[in-house]
Amino acid sequence: MLTNAPKGTKDTLPANIYKWHYVESKFAEICKKFGFNEIRTPIFEHTELFTRGVGDTTDIVQKEMYTFKDLGDRSITLKPEGTSPSARAFIEHKQYAEIQPTKYYYVTPCFRYEKPQSGRLRQFHQFGIEIFGTGNMMADSEVICLANDFLQEMGIDNIELRINSVGCPTCRKKHREALKQFLEPKYDALCDTCKVRYDKNPMRILDCKSPVCQELVQGAPLMIDYLCDDCKESFEQLKQNLDSMGISYVIDPKIVRGLDYYTKTAFEFVTSSIGAQGTVCGGGRYDHLIEEIGGPPIPGVGFGLGIERLLMLMEANNSEIPTPEPIKAFIVFIGEEAKFFSQKLLRDLRKAGIKAEMDIHARNVKGQFKYADRLGAEYTIVIGENEISEGSVSMKEMATSTQKKVKIDDLILELK
Protein backbone atom coordinates (compact mmCIF):
# COMPACT_ATOMS: atom_id res chain seq x y z
CA MET A 1 0.00 0.00 0.00
CA LEU A 2 2.65 2.42 1.13
CA THR A 3 4.67 1.82 -2.03
CA ASN A 4 1.75 2.15 -4.42
CA ALA A 5 0.74 5.54 -5.76
CA PRO A 6 -2.90 6.44 -4.94
CA LYS A 7 -5.49 5.08 -7.33
CA GLY A 8 -5.85 7.20 -10.46
CA THR A 9 -2.39 8.73 -10.25
CA LYS A 10 0.65 7.92 -12.27
CA ASP A 11 4.39 8.40 -12.06
CA THR A 12 6.27 9.57 -15.09
CA LEU A 13 9.68 7.96 -14.97
CA PRO A 14 12.87 9.59 -16.28
CA ALA A 15 12.95 7.21 -19.25
CA ASN A 16 9.69 8.70 -20.54
CA ILE A 17 9.92 12.29 -19.41
CA TYR A 18 11.41 13.47 -22.70
CA LYS A 19 7.98 13.00 -24.31
CA TRP A 20 6.46 15.37 -21.77
CA HIS A 21 9.26 17.86 -22.19
CA TYR A 22 8.78 17.73 -25.93
CA VAL A 23 5.04 18.44 -25.98
CA GLU A 24 5.39 21.04 -23.22
CA SER A 25 8.08 22.93 -25.10
CA LYS A 26 6.17 22.74 -28.38
CA PHE A 27 3.01 23.96 -26.72
CA ALA A 28 4.83 26.88 -25.07
CA GLU A 29 6.44 27.68 -28.42
CA ILE A 30 3.21 27.87 -30.39
CA CYS A 31 1.45 29.83 -27.63
CA LYS A 32 4.20 32.44 -27.59
CA LYS A 33 4.07 32.64 -31.37
CA PHE A 34 0.36 33.43 -31.06
CA GLY A 35 1.05 36.06 -28.39
CA PHE A 36 -0.10 34.09 -25.33
CA ASN A 37 1.84 34.35 -22.08
CA GLU A 38 1.96 31.74 -19.36
CA ILE A 39 -0.02 32.09 -16.15
CA ARG A 40 0.59 29.88 -13.12
CA THR A 41 -2.14 29.67 -10.52
CA PRO A 42 -2.23 27.62 -7.29
CA ILE A 43 -3.10 23.92 -7.26
CA PHE A 44 -5.99 24.65 -4.86
CA GLU A 45 -8.60 27.38 -4.67
CA HIS A 46 -11.57 28.29 -2.50
CA THR A 47 -14.27 25.72 -3.23
CA GLU A 48 -16.77 28.44 -4.07
CA LEU A 49 -14.75 29.43 -7.14
CA PHE A 50 -15.66 26.13 -8.78
CA THR A 51 -19.23 25.81 -7.52
CA ARG A 52 -19.87 29.28 -8.94
CA GLY A 53 -17.55 29.10 -11.94
CA VAL A 54 -17.93 25.53 -13.19
CA GLY A 55 -21.53 25.38 -12.01
CA ASP A 56 -23.15 23.33 -9.27
CA THR A 57 -25.23 21.20 -11.66
CA THR A 58 -22.15 19.77 -13.38
CA ASP A 59 -20.76 16.28 -12.76
CA ILE A 60 -17.49 17.89 -11.79
CA VAL A 61 -18.92 19.87 -8.91
CA GLN A 62 -21.47 17.28 -7.85
CA LYS A 63 -19.35 14.15 -7.88
CA GLU A 64 -15.76 14.68 -8.81
CA MET A 65 -14.08 17.40 -6.78
CA TYR A 66 -11.31 16.90 -4.26
CA THR A 67 -12.70 19.14 -1.56
CA PHE A 68 -11.52 19.28 2.03
CA LYS A 69 -11.40 21.55 5.03
CA ASP A 70 -7.95 22.92 5.79
CA LEU A 71 -6.74 23.41 9.35
CA GLY A 72 -8.19 26.93 9.34
CA ASP A 73 -11.63 25.43 8.57
CA ARG A 74 -11.72 26.84 5.03
CA SER A 75 -13.24 24.76 2.27
CA ILE A 76 -10.49 24.13 -0.26
CA THR A 77 -10.69 22.34 -3.62
CA LEU A 78 -7.90 20.97 -5.79
CA LYS A 79 -8.47 22.52 -9.19
CA PRO A 80 -10.60 20.30 -11.43
CA GLU A 81 -10.02 22.54 -14.48
CA GLY A 82 -7.91 25.50 -15.49
CA THR A 83 -10.28 28.21 -16.66
CA SER A 84 -11.88 29.35 -13.40
CA PRO A 85 -8.51 29.84 -11.65
CA SER A 86 -7.21 31.86 -14.62
CA ALA A 87 -10.35 33.98 -14.56
CA ARG A 88 -10.01 34.46 -10.80
CA ALA A 89 -6.40 35.64 -11.21
CA PHE A 90 -7.45 37.93 -14.07
CA ILE A 91 -9.95 39.61 -11.76
CA GLU A 92 -7.81 39.64 -8.61
CA HIS A 93 -4.89 41.34 -10.36
CA LYS A 94 -7.17 43.75 -12.25
CA GLN A 95 -5.75 42.64 -15.56
CA TYR A 96 -8.86 44.07 -17.22
CA ALA A 97 -7.41 47.54 -16.54
CA GLU A 98 -4.59 46.76 -18.99
CA ILE A 99 -4.94 46.88 -22.76
CA GLN A 100 -7.35 44.15 -23.88
CA PRO A 101 -7.61 41.38 -24.89
CA THR A 102 -5.58 39.40 -22.34
CA LYS A 103 -4.10 36.14 -23.60
CA TYR A 104 -2.98 33.41 -21.18
CA TYR A 105 -1.73 29.90 -21.59
CA TYR A 106 -1.21 27.36 -18.85
CA VAL A 107 0.09 23.88 -18.17
CA THR A 108 -1.42 22.36 -15.07
CA PRO A 109 -2.36 19.21 -13.22
CA CYS A 110 -6.10 18.88 -12.60
CA PHE A 111 -7.87 16.69 -10.07
CA ARG A 112 -11.16 14.85 -10.46
CA TYR A 113 -12.44 11.90 -8.51
CA GLU A 114 -13.12 9.69 -11.54
CA LYS A 115 -14.45 6.16 -11.26
CA PRO A 116 -11.55 3.71 -11.51
CA GLN A 117 -13.21 1.74 -14.33
CA SER A 118 -13.45 4.84 -16.51
CA GLY A 119 -9.73 4.53 -17.27
CA ARG A 120 -9.33 8.22 -16.52
CA LEU A 121 -6.76 9.55 -14.13
CA ARG A 122 -7.67 11.37 -10.95
CA GLN A 123 -4.65 13.57 -11.40
CA PHE A 124 -4.36 14.42 -15.06
CA HIS A 125 -2.62 17.23 -16.88
CA GLN A 126 -3.85 19.92 -19.17
CA PHE A 127 -2.67 22.50 -21.61
CA GLY A 128 -5.01 25.42 -21.91
CA ILE A 129 -5.37 28.91 -23.31
CA GLU A 130 -7.76 31.75 -22.50
CA ILE A 131 -8.54 35.04 -24.17
CA PHE A 132 -10.28 37.53 -21.90
CA GLY A 133 -11.70 40.88 -22.88
CA THR A 134 -13.27 40.51 -26.31
CA GLY A 135 -16.52 39.16 -27.65
CA ASN A 136 -15.28 39.29 -31.22
CA MET A 137 -15.37 35.96 -33.01
CA MET A 138 -11.82 36.55 -34.22
CA ALA A 139 -10.81 35.48 -30.71
CA ASP A 140 -12.78 32.24 -31.03
CA SER A 141 -11.21 31.43 -34.38
CA GLU A 142 -7.76 32.25 -33.05
CA VAL A 143 -8.26 29.85 -30.12
CA ILE A 144 -9.47 27.12 -32.46
CA CYS A 145 -6.66 27.81 -34.90
CA LEU A 146 -4.01 27.43 -32.20
CA ALA A 147 -5.43 24.07 -31.09
CA ASN A 148 -5.73 22.93 -34.68
CA ASP A 149 -2.18 23.89 -35.62
CA PHE A 150 -0.73 22.42 -32.44
CA LEU A 151 -2.43 19.06 -32.97
CA GLN A 152 -1.26 19.08 -36.57
CA GLU A 153 2.29 19.86 -35.50
CA MET A 154 2.15 16.96 -33.06
CA GLY A 155 1.54 14.72 -36.05
CA ILE A 156 -2.08 13.89 -35.31
CA ASP A 157 -4.28 13.32 -38.29
CA ASN A 158 -7.67 11.59 -38.47
CA ILE A 159 -8.93 14.31 -36.18
CA GLU A 160 -12.12 16.25 -36.69
CA LEU A 161 -13.06 19.70 -35.47
CA ARG A 162 -16.69 19.92 -34.41
CA ILE A 163 -18.31 23.23 -33.63
CA ASN A 164 -21.61 24.32 -32.19
CA SER A 165 -23.26 27.32 -30.62
CA VAL A 166 -24.80 26.86 -27.18
CA GLY A 167 -26.41 30.31 -27.35
CA CYS A 168 -26.69 32.99 -24.70
CA PRO A 169 -28.99 33.35 -21.65
CA THR A 170 -31.58 35.13 -23.81
CA CYS A 171 -32.02 32.48 -26.47
CA ARG A 172 -31.26 29.64 -24.09
CA LYS A 173 -34.42 30.51 -22.18
CA LYS A 174 -36.57 29.61 -25.19
CA HIS A 175 -34.66 26.43 -25.83
CA ARG A 176 -34.87 25.55 -22.16
CA GLU A 177 -38.65 25.77 -22.23
CA ALA A 178 -38.87 23.66 -25.39
CA LEU A 179 -36.50 21.12 -23.89
CA LYS A 180 -38.44 20.92 -20.64
CA GLN A 181 -41.64 20.45 -22.57
CA PHE A 182 -40.03 17.65 -24.53
CA LEU A 183 -38.67 15.97 -21.40
CA GLU A 184 -41.68 16.43 -19.15
CA PRO A 185 -43.40 13.15 -20.07
CA LYS A 186 -40.05 11.37 -19.63
CA TYR A 187 -39.16 12.99 -16.30
CA ASP A 188 -39.71 9.92 -14.11
CA ALA A 189 -37.32 7.87 -16.20
CA LEU A 190 -34.44 10.35 -15.91
CA CYS A 191 -31.51 9.53 -13.64
CA ASP A 192 -31.39 11.30 -10.25
CA THR A 193 -28.75 13.74 -11.42
CA CYS A 194 -30.82 14.70 -14.44
CA LYS A 195 -33.91 15.22 -12.32
CA VAL A 196 -31.99 17.98 -10.58
CA ARG A 197 -30.71 19.25 -13.92
CA TYR A 198 -34.27 19.33 -15.24
CA ASP A 199 -34.96 22.29 -12.99
CA LYS A 200 -31.55 23.91 -12.86
CA ASN A 201 -30.00 23.38 -16.28
CA PRO A 202 -31.87 20.95 -18.55
CA MET A 203 -29.39 21.39 -21.40
CA ARG A 204 -26.91 19.38 -19.40
CA ILE A 205 -29.22 16.37 -19.65
CA LEU A 206 -28.20 16.13 -23.32
CA ASP A 207 -24.71 15.45 -22.07
CA CYS A 208 -25.59 12.81 -19.44
CA LYS A 209 -23.47 9.67 -19.60
CA SER A 210 -26.31 7.39 -18.47
CA PRO A 211 -27.47 5.28 -21.44
CA VAL A 212 -31.08 5.63 -20.24
CA CYS A 213 -30.92 9.42 -20.42
CA GLN A 214 -29.05 9.20 -23.72
CA GLU A 215 -32.01 7.26 -25.11
CA LEU A 216 -34.56 9.68 -23.64
CA VAL A 217 -33.01 12.75 -25.27
CA GLN A 218 -33.17 11.28 -28.78
CA GLY A 219 -34.98 13.83 -30.96
CA ALA A 220 -34.83 16.57 -28.31
CA PRO A 221 -34.94 20.18 -29.55
CA LEU A 222 -31.47 21.46 -30.39
CA MET A 223 -30.07 24.77 -29.20
CA ILE A 224 -28.80 25.61 -32.67
CA ASP A 225 -32.41 25.94 -33.88
CA TYR A 226 -33.21 28.48 -31.15
CA LEU A 227 -30.33 30.94 -31.51
CA CYS A 228 -31.21 34.64 -31.19
CA ASP A 229 -30.07 37.03 -33.94
CA ASP A 230 -26.90 38.00 -32.10
CA CYS A 231 -25.88 34.37 -31.46
CA LYS A 232 -26.77 33.42 -35.02
CA GLU A 233 -24.65 36.27 -36.36
CA SER A 234 -21.73 35.26 -34.12
CA PHE A 235 -21.91 31.67 -35.30
CA GLU A 236 -21.90 32.86 -38.94
CA GLN A 237 -18.87 35.04 -38.19
CA LEU A 238 -17.04 32.12 -36.63
CA LYS A 239 -17.68 29.89 -39.62
CA GLN A 240 -16.51 32.60 -42.00
CA ASN A 241 -13.34 33.13 -39.98
CA LEU A 242 -12.55 29.43 -39.98
CA ASP A 243 -13.27 29.22 -43.71
CA SER A 244 -10.95 32.11 -44.44
CA MET A 245 -8.20 30.48 -42.37
CA GLY A 246 -8.64 27.22 -44.25
CA ILE A 247 -9.64 25.28 -41.13
CA SER A 248 -12.21 22.59 -41.84
CA TYR A 249 -14.94 21.68 -39.38
CA VAL A 250 -18.29 20.00 -39.06
CA ILE A 251 -21.26 21.42 -37.20
CA ASP A 252 -22.32 19.15 -34.36
CA PRO A 253 -25.44 20.45 -32.58
CA LYS A 254 -24.97 17.83 -29.84
CA ILE A 255 -21.90 19.45 -28.34
CA VAL A 256 -22.87 21.09 -25.04
CA ARG A 257 -19.57 20.63 -23.15
CA GLY A 258 -19.47 19.50 -19.54
CA LEU A 259 -19.30 22.92 -17.92
CA ASP A 260 -22.08 25.37 -17.25
CA TYR A 261 -20.22 28.51 -18.17
CA TYR A 262 -20.17 28.17 -21.95
CA THR A 263 -21.99 30.65 -24.19
CA LYS A 264 -22.09 30.81 -27.99
CA THR A 265 -19.06 28.92 -29.33
CA ALA A 266 -18.49 25.34 -28.18
CA PHE A 267 -16.02 23.10 -29.97
CA GLU A 268 -14.24 19.77 -29.73
CA PHE A 269 -11.43 18.08 -31.56
CA VAL A 270 -12.47 14.46 -31.85
CA THR A 271 -10.50 11.46 -32.98
CA SER A 272 -11.40 7.91 -33.82
CA SER A 273 -8.03 6.44 -32.96
CA ILE A 274 -8.40 6.05 -29.17
CA GLY A 275 -11.82 4.47 -28.93
CA ALA A 276 -15.05 5.97 -27.69
CA GLN A 277 -13.50 8.62 -25.45
CA GLY A 278 -12.31 10.52 -28.47
CA THR A 279 -12.22 14.16 -27.42
CA VAL A 280 -8.65 15.35 -27.17
CA CYS A 281 -9.34 19.06 -26.90
CA GLY A 282 -12.47 20.99 -26.04
CA GLY A 283 -13.35 24.55 -25.41
CA GLY A 284 -15.58 27.47 -26.11
CA ARG A 285 -16.76 30.90 -25.14
CA TYR A 286 -17.82 31.88 -21.63
CA ASP A 287 -19.12 35.41 -21.67
CA HIS A 288 -20.52 35.41 -18.13
CA LEU A 289 -17.95 33.43 -16.18
CA ILE A 290 -15.95 36.42 -15.00
CA GLU A 291 -19.08 38.21 -13.83
CA GLU A 292 -20.35 35.01 -12.23
CA ILE A 293 -17.29 34.71 -10.02
CA GLY A 294 -17.34 38.36 -8.97
CA GLY A 295 -15.59 40.32 -11.72
CA PRO A 296 -16.79 42.94 -14.19
CA PRO A 297 -18.82 41.80 -17.22
CA ILE A 298 -15.93 40.68 -19.41
CA PRO A 299 -16.22 37.94 -22.04
CA GLY A 300 -13.75 35.11 -22.58
CA VAL A 301 -12.94 32.13 -24.78
CA GLY A 302 -10.48 29.25 -24.46
CA PHE A 303 -9.73 25.55 -24.59
CA GLY A 304 -8.32 22.72 -22.49
CA LEU A 305 -6.27 19.89 -23.95
CA GLY A 306 -5.47 16.68 -22.04
CA ILE A 307 -1.76 15.93 -22.11
CA GLU A 308 -2.04 12.20 -21.32
CA ARG A 309 -4.57 11.81 -24.10
CA LEU A 310 -2.41 13.82 -26.47
CA LEU A 311 0.56 11.54 -25.78
CA MET A 312 -1.61 8.45 -26.32
CA LEU A 313 -2.78 9.86 -29.63
CA MET A 314 0.73 10.68 -30.70
CA GLU A 315 1.73 7.10 -29.98
CA ALA A 316 -1.25 5.80 -31.97
CA ASN A 317 -0.23 8.08 -34.84
CA ASN A 318 3.44 7.11 -34.64
CA SER A 319 4.30 10.77 -34.24
CA GLU A 320 7.96 11.39 -34.03
CA ILE A 321 9.24 12.59 -30.67
CA PRO A 322 12.94 13.39 -30.70
CA THR A 323 14.78 11.18 -28.21
CA PRO A 324 17.06 12.87 -25.68
CA GLU A 325 20.52 13.87 -26.76
CA PRO A 326 23.00 11.07 -25.96
CA ILE A 327 25.95 11.52 -23.61
CA LYS A 328 28.69 12.96 -25.74
CA ALA A 329 31.71 12.07 -23.64
CA PHE A 330 32.32 9.54 -20.91
CA ILE A 331 35.59 9.82 -19.00
CA VAL A 332 37.16 6.55 -17.90
CA PHE A 333 39.77 7.07 -15.20
CA ILE A 334 42.57 4.78 -14.09
CA GLY A 335 43.81 5.34 -10.56
CA GLU A 336 43.32 7.90 -7.84
CA GLU A 337 45.32 10.75 -9.38
CA ALA A 338 43.41 10.35 -12.65
CA LYS A 339 40.13 10.43 -10.74
CA PHE A 340 40.81 13.91 -9.39
CA PHE A 341 42.08 15.10 -12.76
CA SER A 342 38.99 13.67 -14.46
CA GLN A 343 36.60 15.35 -12.06
CA LYS A 344 38.05 18.71 -13.01
CA LEU A 345 38.03 17.85 -16.71
CA LEU A 346 34.41 16.68 -16.48
CA ARG A 347 33.45 19.99 -15.00
CA ASP A 348 35.25 21.87 -17.81
CA LEU A 349 33.48 19.81 -20.48
CA ARG A 350 30.09 20.45 -18.92
CA LYS A 351 30.83 24.16 -18.59
CA ALA A 352 31.64 24.18 -22.29
CA GLY A 353 28.15 22.82 -22.95
CA ILE A 354 29.10 19.21 -23.57
CA LYS A 355 26.92 16.48 -22.10
CA ALA A 356 29.52 14.48 -20.19
CA GLU A 357 29.63 11.79 -17.52
CA MET A 358 31.97 9.66 -15.47
CA ASP A 359 31.36 6.77 -13.11
CA ILE A 360 30.62 8.27 -9.70
CA HIS A 361 30.31 4.75 -8.38
CA ALA A 362 34.04 4.36 -9.18
CA ARG A 363 34.01 0.84 -10.68
CA ASN A 364 37.17 -0.66 -12.16
CA VAL A 365 38.15 0.22 -15.73
CA LYS A 366 36.25 -2.66 -17.30
CA GLY A 367 33.19 -1.74 -15.23
CA GLN A 368 33.46 1.89 -16.30
CA PHE A 369 33.50 0.92 -19.98
CA LYS A 370 30.49 -1.31 -19.49
CA TYR A 371 28.67 1.53 -17.75
CA ALA A 372 29.56 3.96 -20.55
CA ASP A 373 28.14 1.47 -23.02
CA ARG A 374 24.91 1.07 -21.04
CA LEU A 375 24.47 4.83 -20.90
CA GLY A 376 24.91 5.00 -24.67
CA ALA A 377 27.87 7.41 -24.57
CA GLU A 378 29.15 8.46 -27.98
CA TYR A 379 32.82 8.79 -26.99
CA THR A 380 34.92 7.50 -24.14
CA ILE A 381 38.03 9.27 -23.02
CA VAL A 382 40.57 7.28 -21.03
CA ILE A 383 42.70 9.07 -18.47
CA GLY A 384 45.56 7.57 -16.51
CA GLU A 385 48.89 8.84 -15.18
CA ASN A 386 50.50 8.64 -18.63
CA GLU A 387 47.77 10.66 -20.26
CA ILE A 388 48.06 13.34 -17.62
CA SER A 389 51.84 13.65 -17.97
CA GLU A 390 51.65 13.58 -21.79
CA GLY A 391 48.79 16.07 -21.86
CA SER A 392 46.89 13.99 -24.38
CA VAL A 393 44.20 11.32 -24.23
CA SER A 394 42.77 8.65 -26.46
CA MET A 395 39.25 9.29 -27.57
CA LYS A 396 37.23 6.27 -28.64
CA GLU A 397 34.10 6.42 -30.72
CA MET A 398 31.94 3.72 -29.15
CA ALA A 399 29.86 2.87 -32.23
CA THR A 400 32.86 2.20 -34.47
CA SER A 401 35.55 1.45 -31.87
CA THR A 402 37.88 3.82 -33.69
CA GLN A 403 40.39 5.62 -31.49
CA LYS A 404 42.51 8.70 -31.84
CA LYS A 405 44.92 10.71 -29.76
CA VAL A 406 43.74 14.16 -28.78
CA LYS A 407 45.55 16.88 -26.83
CA ILE A 408 43.63 17.59 -23.61
CA ASP A 409 43.62 21.28 -24.54
CA ASP A 410 41.91 20.44 -27.84
CA LEU A 411 39.38 18.03 -26.34
CA ILE A 412 36.50 20.51 -26.10
CA LEU A 413 36.97 21.64 -29.68
CA GLU A 414 37.22 18.04 -30.84
CA LEU A 415 34.01 17.00 -29.06
CA LYS A 416 32.11 19.97 -30.38
Ligand SMILES: [Zn+2]
Ligand atom coordinates in the same frame (compact mmCIF):
# COMPACT_ATOMS: atom_id res chain seq x y z
ZN1 LIG B 1 -28.46 34.27 -28.01
Ligand SMILES: [Zn+2]
Ligand atom coordinates in the same frame (compact mmCIF):
# COMPACT_ATOMS: atom_id res chain seq x y z
ZN1 LIG C 1 -29.00 11.46 -16.59
